[in-house]
Amino acid sequence: MTDIAKRVYDHAWRIDPIVRSLLDTDFYKLMMLQSVFRRHRDVEVEFSLINRSDHVPLARLISEADLREQLDHIRNLRLTRGESTWLRGNMFYGKRQMFDPDFMEWFENFTMPEYHLERKGDQYELTFRGSWPEVMMWEVPALAVLMELRSRSVLNGMGRFELQVLYARAMTRVWEKIERLRELPGLRISDFGTRRRHSYLWQDWCVQAMVEGLGEKFTGSSNCLIAMQRDIEAIGTNAHELPMVYAALAETDAELRQAPYRVLENWHQDYEGNLRIILPDTYGTKGFLDEAPEWLASWTGIRIDSGSPEKGAETAIDWWKERGQDPAQKLVIFSDGLDVERIQELHSRFHGRVRLGFGWGTLLTNDFRGLAPDDRLAPFSLVCKAVSANGRPTVKLSDNPAKAMGPADQIERYKRVFGVGEQALDPVLV
Template structure:
């Protein structure tokens, strides 16, 4: 990709370079989940909010609210293009053609809209809040996070001269090349680019994906960014996220319904999707209790994504559980996706080789690793931990326990209740970098 990143950053014109260029500029799993919600919960109302877990970085000091609102209004005016809908209708995803139903695509074209939003300031942080029908709220997650992340980037870039920008991107490219060279030494490793939500910028993410494709070839399985997959003929990667079990849990009317809600969402999911899309995400309320209480049919799913537990521990636990259920782990898939960087990816690949089909979802530390690259030695271009979570469903609080207590969300009394119902012990929190 022949783009002068330094010159483009120096002369930013948001009408030329809007942060979100297309409604496809989102993680692929959001579209899969949107179709699931549209089919199963079209009238459910939810509220979601962004949180900056890196409290030392005061976003309100970096991101002008008026400019943020202008970018958000631009996103609300976007519509799916005819060519994008044709691609969604006719392309093969995970070996399956027509994964999106014609009536769903018609709804996307004519009736899809994004909900209203609120921008507020709390203790130096910017909080985005989205409320409305679940179908109108869910897609804001990635757009909102990408907006906050890139506006923080643009503020930092705006304080640099064009020469300093040249130095910055030269150093970042060198760091990326070092990672690519390491991956090239292990051609069997499989990596999906997962870095949309906390990327440095759209242009840098696109540059990284193109560099990875040129540098590591088939080791790059694809990208979670649907727009980049569409634009560059790549595999669109992604399955589902914590939002679904959190919402179904909030809708439960008893403790028993609450306990079973984590499997109810799987029953509904497999009515729409199969094969490589049957990937468990068991850590919403704690991985260990999920596996211990799971019905036997859950072991027939294709694999598991490890997102908040040490992936070495999570993988061993999953393999042992599969063996206890009489399944061959070598036929299953393990996807690690929590704060990965190249050395950990290669170590995981070696550790699980021959035991399970391992792959990595490489996110923020692929698309936003500018640590130590700043020409003045400053840290305002380093990544922060931005998230957007469902906080209520039909007026009921939503909770996530996680395998890492530092990632738990929800009112304290509800978190305690969920721990009691699920039997999830409070875990020792590990530092959340991204």
């Protein structure tokens, strides 16, 4: 096991790469990548960095030279032979050859496209423009780089013993959380912490702790590289990116209203009825379910990623009952800002009523709250989202308006089209 504190203290390389593999990304990104490659490789998109926590001055904490060095390193990465073999031959969700030969041939020759970086005051403007299947691959590594460079800037001035104590305390915190979680009967929990992790080494340590501490209750990691290296399940299906881009490409209000369902029609065809998890909150969960076609009710389950998780799950349970489905046979995955207390509360409320899953993210892989002077290692909310498609702005409404994004006039249009009324505003920690 790597001595993380010693590694942080001793490293003196000209560049210590944060991202060393194209597989250091989330599995859902590869699943979406293959679908986009099949259907929309000519769509031009733009992704942009969005720091929701503007009190964290990234451009003062991270030098532009260091950031460019990391991004340029990523642009030189290629899929290795071993990584390609894992993707081509491994079993994912009980299915071999999840990735088609034509897609793999393209991906084996893939390199990251160019980026645009500019300092704007105390923040960075970081954007990626180009064909959708190329540009979309920047989201996860760009976030991981910025989060870890921020961590390094705080750790840089610490002494050897201070670092040892810092990591000892953080490890103790993670282990105490694991001890509390393993008391929950029937728990199924995964690592979803790649995008806003403290560092790659720390995420890997957290996964190893989960493997040992939770046993079969730990179902895998969203991080492909860690899943491959630790011989565990790679976890993930799809994200808000798909309905956001599909919606932006819609020509009329009627097409816009159907865009989220067209995403899932295509998904069903692309993966032959596997990976049937609904992510309904892009334009409001209730409206999505109210207007959903009958065939969606037979899908495996639903992921709750914004708003009140209790309300979202109860809405889904009522919907299944109305559609003649048994909620006890359905899977509900909670994945929004989870920590032990919320996992315990949600487990207590829904255990036995539905099949439960938890995607534990930032507060697994980046919970250093109160452990550094002035709390400078506290997690914060940083995202990288598709902001346009073929020159049209993208919009996300979410079940929490604090997570909404897009031009004000388009947000109002989308709210009208999708029948979204008043929403409760919840603080966004991560």
